[in-house]
Amino acid sequence: GAVVSQHPSWVICKSGTSVKIECRSLDFQATTMFWYRQFPKQSLMLMATSNEGSKATYEQGVEKDKFLINHASLTLSTLTVTSAHPEDSSFYICSARGPQLGSEAFFGQGTRLTVV
């Protein structure tokens, strides 16, 4: 299957700082990328959908000023958690789709964020 690389796999940051998570499609053009948040033993919670070159569409209840998403190229999307607080600690996962893949979506490895 197609490869989506997410970096870093884990990060610890201090409260009040910002953290950037990168998501790259390595062998296909990702016209659409998705960012999810997952709490322990729970399912995926979609945060936002981004199309290359466009502003992201955020799900209801997700603060767009806190979770900044950039999808500037067909292979890279970034999620920046601004002014992080301990309640932002979670597992963040990106997913990507592209015209070469049809309807399938592939996921990155996930990033475990811990805010102390």
Added chain:
Amino acid sequence: QKEVEQDPGPLSVPEGAIVSLNCTYSNSAFQYFMWYRQYSRKGPELLMYTYSSGNKEDGRFTAQVDKSSKYISLFIRDSQPSDSATYLCATLIQGAQKLVFGQGTRLTINP
């Protein structure tokens, strides 16, 4: 009612057993169906992908879609401890961007 319902389990079976994982959905417009496997602290991995009704087999895994009853299944034959993971079903309407996921079923295969 959620668009895709999946029993969260947990489901525990002995090694070698046949495992049946299931989801039901409410929107008849769903045409694409996927199963993902997620190990702890990892991103989901695409296991099976089917379009419309029918069966698809890949090694020990068989995906089955019954659109008349809005029911999708994943069967695992000769289950192994390495199959222990959370399994997520997902559906998609043609032309839509977002996949709709079930809650995931936690599966444990006991040696």
